[in-house]
Each structure stands twice: as C-alpha cells, then as structure tokens.
Amino acid sequence: MFQVFLCILKRDLTLALRRRTDVLTTLFFFVIVVSLFPLGVGSERELLRLLGPGVVWVAALLASMLALERLFAADYDDGTLEQLLLAGQPLSLLALAKITAHWLLTGLPLVFIAPLMAMQYALEPVAIGVMMASLAIGTPVLSLLGAIGAALTLGLRGGGILLSLLILPLYIPVLVYGAGAVGVSVIEIADTQPYFYLLGAFLLAGLVLAPPATAAALRISLE
Amino acid sequence: MTINWFKYASPAAFYPIAGRLVPVFSIAALGLVLFSLYWGFFETPERLGGSNPQKEYYRIIFVHVPSAWMSMWLYLVLAAWSGIGLVFNTRLSFMMANAIAPTGAIFTFIALWTGAFWGRPSWGTYWDWDPRLTSELILFFMYIGFMALHSAIDDSRRADRAAALLAIVGLVMLPVIYWSINCPDPNNCAALHQRSSLTQIESNILTAMLTMTLGFWLYSFATAFARLQGIILTRELESAWVRDMVSGPTPAASGG
C-alpha cells in the first residue's frame, strides 16, 4: 500500500519537474504579493514589522490556493483520474499522495523563500525562524483542506474563483495561529509553544480527515 | 405507532403536504412577529440601567439576537439534511437543504446589518472585529459558498451531493473557526468565557426576544417549504404527477 503512495508521489513530482513554470509561478506570485504591500502601506519599519507576519501568511494562503486548481485538473482532463478511481486501491491513499506531491511543490518552496520575505519586513531572526516553522506545519494543512475544495469544483467553469470562495473561510484557523505565532515570537519566544501545538493538531486532524473527504468529493465529481 | 417516514421522502408525496403547511406557518409567524413587535416597543422600558446601560437603541436586539440564532440553527439544519441525504440517498433531503440555504443567508445578513446598527450607538463604530460578529461574517461566507457551488454545477445530482459534502465539511470546520476567532492568543483565552447575559434580562425584554425568535423560526419553515415546492416542481417538470396536477388526470388521452 505504501508503494502505491510512493508511486503516485513519484509520478506527480516527475510530471511537475518536467513543467517547472507551474511551480515557479506559484513561488513568484507569493513574492510579488508580499512585495506589493510596502508599496501600498508605506515603508515605515515599525508598521512593516507589525504587518509582516499577517501579510506573509495571507500571501501564502493565496499562493497555495491558486495552485490548488491544478491539483486534479490535468489528471481529470486526460482521464487519469478515472483510471485511478478504478484502480482498486483506496482512493483516500491516492488523494493523500497527490496532496503530498502538491505540498512538496507549492508549500515547501514557500517555507524556504519566507526568510527573504521576512527581511523585507524587518523581522528579527527569531521571528524568521518561527515563521519558517509555522509555515512548514501550516501549509500542509492548507493543501489538505484545499484538496477537498479542488475535488468538489473539478471541471467546473470558473472553478478557480469558486474554489477561493469555498476554501478561504476554512483557512482562517491556520491563518490566525500561524500569523499569531510569528507575532508573539517578537515579544516572548516561549509563548509560541501553544500555537505550534494547535497547528500540529490541525495537521494531524487534517491528515486523518481530509483524504477521505477528498476521496468522497472525487467520487461525487466523477460519477 | 410506526409511520413509514420514507413514504414522505418522495418529492411527489411531500409536495402537497408542503403546500398545506406553508399557509399555516406563515400565519403563525406573522402573528408572533406582530405580537413581538408590539411587546418590544410598548411593554418594555425606554432604556436599560444596571451594569450595561443602554438607551432606546437596545431594542435592536429584538431582531438582532433572533436572526443571529436562526442563522446558526438553520446552518445546523442544512448540514443535517445534507448528511441525511448523503447517507440515505434521498433526493428530498438535498432539496430541503437547498430550500433552507437562502433563508439562512438572509438571516445571517440581517444579523450583521442589525449588529452594525447596534454597534454604532453603543460602541461608536459600525464594525468591530468582535468575535461574534466576525463568526457571523464567516457563516455568511459559508452560506454563499454552499449556494455558489450548487448553482455552478449543472448536473443536479452532482450539485446536490457536492454542496452537501461542502456543508458537512463546513460544519466540522465552524467550531474550529469560531474558536480561533474567539481566542487568537492561546495563552490568554479570556474571551471564551463570555458570561451569558440572558439570566439578568428583564422578563418583558426576554418575552419580546423569544417570541420574535419563534416567529422567525416559523417564517423559516414557511419560506423553506415554499421554496421546496418550487424546487420540486422545476426538478420534476417532466414527470407524470406534475402533469396530472396541472391538467387533471387524463386516463384516456395519455398512452402510457
């Protein structure tokens, strides 16, 4: 069973690495959104330091959501998804593999580019570390939740806009605690622990609940 | 006594029942709302004293609190019908969920609007990121998402089931969202322990509020059933019973 998971994962990664622009677009979208804010609100250091965690997290939310549209779209168009449905393997496992690949391609790069973004906002090194950690735990939750929405809006016209309407409200808890952890780390680093407990709890709950929900949504969309 | 509830799960069987229920609920709702308006404006004190002094504008709670309660209750009912529909595969349950959604969205909007109008004289601002108002806003997004997803899918079977799944995911997420808004700082969760002020309310005010809630509830029944009738008719436009209902049974003319 683990082999099936690995197989799908490897396939998705190979496919994505053959078309690198998709991955890079998400990354640069993130960079551009974050860089636009200081131009809009002014470049005062104190203000930027206050806004930084929230802006970086909202941009991460949007970037991961934009990439969701492609999560199942290509496989849906060429019929691979229907083959997977008939494969006789648990569909939630296949969904989890695709979600993992999606996170490796869109979430993980955000974690590594975040320090650069944090410097634009004059954040302290400690805050930068906390930001990377919170993104590393939080973005998989975004991919897991988003996969449900991506499966529900499969093949619909205007699916991308609709997807944002459905999924963004569900991202709120991750946003609140992800950005909250970074904000609090500036004041007292020890206080960040409960935030990470909560984010970790979201990740575990998401890992258990989201793949079956995604599988159910895929079945509804494909029948 | 055992009743075969599944008998009424067929849209054709439920259509006439809904038709009979709509006027009953409408009249009862109208009576309760009028009574509550009378009680709220003429039998209550002009202003509140005590620990939370407010002037005449406190009367906004007579519509604000009932609509906020209804908006939450209706989402619960919507999600319950969605769950029943997904488990038992009954078309009527999905139709019921769809019939409830617009009414729920309207009550959510009313709760937001009246909250803003109450906030301006008492807090000095139309909008505050108060946990309850913010959760109500998120609930409004949930209703909009449910309706948007349903109307974006052409195939009615897929639309029903996809929206139902979304409603259930939303129901699971709502407590988490509510909690995260209520308590953005897990080190200091004072906001969670909001004391209910229901016990210290004067009985006249409580009467007006509760009758309005009951009135809104019956109103929701009436509009949901009326909308349900419309949904049933549009879905079953081609079926024999709709034809018979309009033109009367035509035993000789119809060949089969």
Next chain:
Amino acid sequence: MIEFFNQGGYAFFVWGAFGMTFLLLIAEILLLRQSRRTILTRVGRLARLRAQQPQPAEPASPQPEHQT
C-alpha cells in the same frame, strides 16, 4: 406619536435595523411568490403543449434549473 418614532434620538439606528430586517423578509416572500408563478406558468405551458400533441416524439429538453 412623534416621540415614539423618534426613539429618544436613535430613530435612524432603530428604524434602520428593523426596516432592513422586514424589508429583506418581505422581499424574500415576494421573490418566492414570483418564482412560484413563473414555474407554474412553465408547467402549464408544458402541459398544454403535450395536450396538443398526443404522441410526443421526444420529451422536451429539461429547462435549466432556476432558483431564487
């Protein structure tokens, strides 16, 4: 009477809140009634169409769903 409508100087807020509430509820009722009439007309038209053609060659294509 004027005193009642004045609501102690908070007329705008009190009537703004109550007015929007009942405006929306009445609007919902009117919209429901109108959509019901539209659907019934459509059903009636379909029935009459059937009555004119005793043996319909093929069922009319289902109308796109329409909700209020």
